[in-house]
Amino acid sequence: MKVGICGLGDRLGYLAKVFTETIPNFDIVCYADPEPTGFRRMDEKLVRRLRGFKDLETMLAKERVDLIMIGSPNVFHCDQLCQVLEAKVKIFCEKPVVISEDETLRLLGELSKVGTDQIMVGLVLRYAPLYQDLERLTRQGIFGDIISIEAAEHIPPVHGAFFFRDWRRKTKFSGGFLLEKCCHDLDLYAGLVKSRPRRVVSFGGNSFFTQRHQHLAEELTYQRWPAQWQSTESSFSGDADIVDHQVALVEYNNDVRLCFHTNVHTADSFRRFCVIGSNGMVEGDFVRGYLRAHSAVPQECIFDSTYTHDDQSMHYGAEEQMAVDVAKHLEHGTPLPVSVLDALEAGLTAIKIDEARQQGNILDLNGLWSRFDEAIAS
Known part of the structure; x- marks a missing residue:
């Protein structure tokens, strides 16, 4: 399974380490983040081979992945979730999923088209x-x-x-x-x-x-x-x-x-x-x-x-x-x-x-x- 990360901060840096050590064939290949800060939580060898992109749109255009992990600041979640759902890629999203009632209703509308199983959430x-x-x-x-x-x-x-x-x-x-x-x-x-x-x-x-x-x-x-x-x-x-x-x-x-x-x-x-x-x-x-x-x-x-x-x-x-x-x-x-x-x-x-x-x-x-x-x- 090829995995991309959107928003590589401390939290997803840590989860990347745990998931890679636990899930068979969990292969993180790329990330989208102009200023990643989560490398210190990750395995050095993995970090060296990651391909980095300035934003999610570019990463989706350049890479074929089976799963996107979203850990960006909350304000960006809704747009990024809708973008990945449109690309028909499975998602793991950190909490909170969205930050307003309007965003909630928008995301529910998108999920009604593709099914709620498309998004896993990090309510750990x-x-x-x-x-x-x-x-x-x-x-x-x-x-x-x-x-x-x-x-x-x-x-x-x-x-x-x-x-x-x-x-x-x-x-x-x-x-x-x-x-x-x-x-x-x-x-x-x-x-x-x-x-x-x-x-x-x-x-x-x-x-x-x-x-x-x-x-x-x-x-x-x-x-x-x-x-x-x-x-x-x-x-x-x-x-x-x-x-x-x-x-x-x-x-x-x-x-x-x-x-x-x-x-x-x-x-x-x-x-x-x-x-x-x-x-x-x-x-x-x-x-x-x-x-x-x-x-x-x-x-x-x-x-x-x-x-x-x-x-x-x-x-x-x-x-x-x-x-x-x-x-x-x-x-x-x-x-x-x-x-x-x-x-x-x-x-x-x-x-x-x-x-x-x-x-x-x-x-x-x-x-x-x-x-x-x-x-x-x-």
């Missing part, structure tokens, strides 16, 4: 061993019917500072912080609930990464992660329009409720959840590596597991399992645990949560899902 946490155990406990009915979920993703200062220096600090490029960083989490819990959001409301803002704290700019923590395209020197420049903390409430069509909290300047980071059901509860943390379930009556622990992973893994060992599953999908057509439709629904949820925050309103999403279904059926 669906492949995490911890989440797979959580799904299994849910299927087994260990905690009964889900009633409510409390969840959070809090990242450390070094990571938050990167967001506020990188292109991701601008909503016009990233789609906003919640979409860029937390669509993973919104997808995970939608996958458990198996229902679409009915109403959303949110509050949030930027309280730390402002010019008021410019005196901290020289601290190594706030400079450590290199930012590239459309970057700024200081995380406290004041030109960002994303949030550094946010809370959201989601009510699903099946009456399950989720409360979600994120903060990008957390001293001891965690990615934690608690799912409470009619027969018990399960709680876990991807960062701290544990999953525990308790029954309600009698009150006792019925599942307790810890998870370790290679320090090089970006998502708790999930990339390796994703590569294994992608290999099965490419070779045998085995369904993947997450689809492009799942990704688009999670993305739209994040987009509408941000709209609710900006408007200061509770948003009803029923009309949104009608438009979504009409677009994919067209």
Whole structure:
């Protein structure tokens, strides 16, 4: 299988290494990126033989490939996806897939012509061993019917500072912080609930990464992660329009409720959840590596597991399992645990949560899902 990369940054540089090591005959032959930064993550011998192109259009015209991996800044995804779909080439796209409702409906229209299997998505946490155990406990009915979920993703200062220096600090490029960083989490819990959001409301803002704290700019923590395209020197420049903390409430069509909290300047980071059901509860943390379930009556622990992973893994060992599953999908057509439709629904949820925050309103999403279904059926 000949593979081309569109947008060769750190993320796809790392995935290229994992996929090449895991998937038989996965041969990356070319890339489209005027300023690639992901070479440091890749095998030196592979890098030396790659053919580089300034843009996707040129690469598609010059190379015959079986798969395109898209890892460019989010703002470019929709046009690039449509371009590759038109070329009838299979796609692996990093999340988020697109950055607006209009782009979502446009892509759904294109997918209605070619089929949703043409795009695989990098919602990698669906492949995490911890989440797979959580799904299994849910299927087994260990905690009964889900009633409510409390969840959070809090990242450390070094990571938050990167967001506020990188292109991701601008909503016009990233789609906003919640979409860029937390669509993973919104997808995970939608996958458990198996229902679409009915109403959303949110509050949030930027309280730390402002010019008021410019005196901290020289601290190594706030400079450590290199930012590239459309970057700024200081995380406290004041030109960002994303949030550094946010809370959201989601009510699903099946009456399950989720409360979600994120903060990008957390001293001891965690990615934690608690799912409470009619027969018990399960709680876990991807960062701290544990999953525990308790029954309600009698009150006792019925599942307790810890998870370790290679320090090089970006998502708790999930990339390796994703590569294994992608290999099965490419070779045998085995369904993947997450689809492009799942990704688009999670993305739209994040987009509408941000709209609710900006408007200061509770948003009803029923009309949104009608438009979504009409677009994919067209």
